Every structure is written in structure tokens, then in C-alpha cells.
Amino acid sequence: MSAIFEVRNLKRSFGGLAVTNDVSLAMAPGDRVALIGPNGAGKTTFINLVTGNLKPDSGKVRIGGEDITRVKAIGRVRRGLVRSFQVTRLFQDMTPAEHVALAVLQRDGRAGRLFGNYLAMPEVMAEVGDLIGKLGLRDQMHRHVREIAYGQQRLLEIAVALALKPRVLLLDEPAAGVPQSDTGRIEQALADLPPNLAVLMIEHDMDLVFRFAKRVIVLAAGTIIFDGSPSDVTKDPRVREAYLGSYANAGHDA
């Protein structure tokens, strides 16, 4: 199957330090990939390069075959490259329904309309109700975000991303900060993602990684040191060294 998302020889350094060094990867529709790596491996920089919030020194990013290396962040979203945030970035004074409606309207190019209200647009409301229902937020849909639990905010973050109908979804630690009792709901939401969507997830929780991902990529010091099946990753000597090394260093610092 042809790649929906492709990164070729991506490089970026800060003051001589290569934070992303010659990273290449390709994903097909329906892929479930986890990107892991010790702290400071360059995961966040990689996401910023891919989403267009940071310019690479060299290399290419393609979506659906189209070279988007020079396309700005907003243009990449419109081409179907959508991300969620590690720390939820939601509008505290707005309701889940408003969040999803805004995303739906924006996707359809109607978010600039000066008149009309989403509550009176049946096709928008149908989609909002559908997404909110799928993620189990129906009881909270008309309450302010600041009044709902953090785990539910994480689910809403996923709902907003899905409302944009992405082709490639980048999930930045979707379960970070969520109490153990709520992670099951998020895992379920991840399992229910549209089957033809390509998903790249950054996550520290290895249990979640092993349940979700069909393929694991390990990043260390800005380089991909492993790209393969979850069952092989723990056996790989370089991966073990990268993780043990970082723990050893952490021990030194403490």
C-alpha cells in the first residue's frame, strides 16, 4: 500500500547539537505506530517539525504524496495532518459540543460565518452528537470544560482531532496525567479510531504502547534506533542500552 505519510531524512540542530538527525519513516493508512524514546530523545522536536511549527534544516515531509515541507502549520492541518496536545489545550469557557462543532465547521470552511448558530444546524449537530456519543461525553456535552474531569478532557481532545477528519493523526501522550481508573476509557477510544486512519502515538506508558501499536519506533539522541514489531523491541540491545543509559545518567544527576 502506498504511504499516506512520509518523512525523509529530516534534520534539525540547535547550536550544533543535532536534535533530529536524519529521521525517515513512512506510514500507510490504518497504521498504528508508537514513537517512544527516553527523555530528551527529540520526540517533541520531531512532532514540531512534522506539524510545521519548526523549520527543518533539511529533509522532506509528504502527506498523500504531496510535498508539504514548505507548507505552514495551518495548511498542514487543512491537508489532514492533525495533532493532539500532551497537555490538553481546550477552551475552558466553552462546552464540549462547542469544541466539536467549531472543529466540524472549520473543517467545512464555515467557521468564518457571521450568522447562524451551530445548535440550529442539524447536520453539524448530528456529527457533534455522534462523535461526543462515541467518546462517552454525552452527559457533559453542554457543560463548561472547566467543570469536567481531566480524563474526559483528554477524550474531548481526541474528539476535536477526529472532527477535523484527519488522514494522519499525531497523538502526543493521550493518557498523560489521567488517573488509572480512567485510562481504560481512553484505551477504548484509541481502539475505536477509524480503521483507515494512520496514527502515530507518542507515549511513555509501555502497557498502553504494547496494546495499541502494531509497530514501534524508538528514537534516541535524535536518531531512529529501532523500527519494528512490539514483540522485538524489548529484546533489541540498542534499545536496552538507550533506556538503561538514560536511567544511569538520571542516577548520576540525582
Next chain:
Amino acid sequence: MTMATVNDTLAAARGNRRKLGRDLAGLSVILALAVVGYLLFPDNLALLTRMTAIALLVLSLDLVTGYCGVATLGHAALFGTGAYAAGIAAVHFGITDPLLMLACGIFGGIVAGLLCGMVILRAHGLPQLVLSIALIHLFHEFSNKASSWTGGSDGLAGIAPDPLIGLFAFDLWGRTAYVFGIVLLAVVFTLLRLVVRSPFGMLCRGIKEDPIRIRAMGASPKVTLVKMYMISGAVAGAGGALNAISTQVVGLDSLSFTLSAESLVMLVLGGTGSLFGALTGTIVFMFFEDIVSAANPFHWLTMVGALLIAVVLFAPKGLYGTIAAAAIRWREARR
């Protein structure tokens, strides 16, 4: 359609109807206050008309400051440009039909809004505030120097508007101007209620809270805010035109830093982020100013200052914001 979506649609329709009810209530309050004002102060309609024009300026400021979080101390630039556009159209081009003058004012306001928006929105926070102050001084100085067009510091006099729709002449007591102003305010208020609830209004509220989130949704905060600035300019320009038509003169004070700062004070007094707050602030401030300056011409500014400090300390959401919050608490306590 499943049962759940049917219920949602019904709930949504109910919510919509409640908002519509509040729109009608707001509109009736404006009209009732207008009638009360007319009956109580038949000899002081000029003040009430001035109040209406300033209310349009404060509403316009609320759009960018209250709804979008843009910090500005130069918003009178939009109001003054509207006033001069209407005045210059009448004096230099013989456009004396009040509705056409209003259209000129609105157009002038939109152009000024576009210009100010493009400059002010380049910065954030404190630098943004400083840019806005610089802009209002530039506008002021420009109209001072271009005296052959604007009358300079003497003001632009000799504006003589025709009777409104050919029937109602602008009389000495200011009755026509007053009614014209109130109708204009009611129309603008109704349109703005629709705009702040629209998808565009929702986008603006989102930008105020987190522009990065909005960008991640694929929308451009910059384009949206410039658009809001132009809408804001149209509203402020309408206020300026109303002032030019009713007083038949345009002075440099309509393009001043003082007016910009005062309009921000009125907005904070009433409560930002709510159209009712903008109206409340204007009415309270201008009445207070009128009464206190008559009672004690030497120390009235001290008293205005004291009122402001009291509101900011004890009702930080502004007068309307605090009352509205109390009403919500009361309703929830009763449930």
C-alpha cells in the same frame, strides 16, 4: 435519527429559544430605557444622544477586547475616523443625506479598523498596548495637520444634514437625532448578538483563550482578528457618524487618547465580554460624570476615580458581569 439525537435537537432548540428570549428582553430594555430617558430628560436629549454614540464605541471596543482579548488604548481612532468621514462627506462633497453620511462613517470605520488591526495585531500584550497608543496619536496628529480637510484644532463645522428619509428634520431640541440614534443602537445591538453567537463568534472566543489551539484546528487567528477589527470599525464608525450628524460638528477630541482610555474605562466598569456590560458601563459612567461634574466641577474626576477603584476592587467582573453572575448563582441555588 436515534432517540438520543432527537433529544439533543430538542434541547438545542430550547437553548436557542432561550437565547432568542434574552435578545428580545435586551432589545426591550434598550427601548424602555430610551423612552424613560426621553420622558425624564426632555431638555437634555443631546447628552442622551452623545451617550448612544459612545455606547456604539464601547460596544465596538468590547468586540476586540472583550471577545478577542486584544489590548488597545487607541480605539477612538475608529470612532473618530467614522465621524470625520461622515463630516467630510457632508462639508466637502455635499453628501448631506443622514443615511448616506452614516454609510460613509461606517465605511471610514471599516478602513480605519483594517489599518489599526493590521498594525496592532502584529504584537501581543504590552507592546500591543503601546502600538495602539502610538496609532491614536498618529491619527490625532494627522487630522490636526490636514486642517484644510478636517478644520484642524477648530474642528470641522458646517455639517448640515438633510431631514431623515426626507421627512424628519434635525430639530434644535435633538428629538430626531435621539430617535435616529436609538434605532441605530437597537439595530447594531441585534446584529451583534447574532454575530457573537455565530461560528465566527465562537472562533473569536477560542482565539481569546488559546490561539495555538485554533491554529491546530486549521484556522488562522490573524485573519479572524482582522475581520473582527473591521466589524468593530463598522460599529465604531456608525457611532462617530451619529455624533457628527447629531452635533453637526467634528472635533479633534473624537480622535483622542482620552476618549480611547475613557471607552476602556466604561467597558471595564460595565463588564467585558458581554454586550449588555458595554451598554451598562457607558450609561453608568456618563450619567455619573454628568451628575458629579455638575455638583462639584473641581473634584469630579476624583469621584470618578473613586467609583472606578470601588468597582475594580469589589466587582472585578464589572457591574453587569457581577449582577449576571449573582443571578446565575441564585437560579442554581433555587434549583
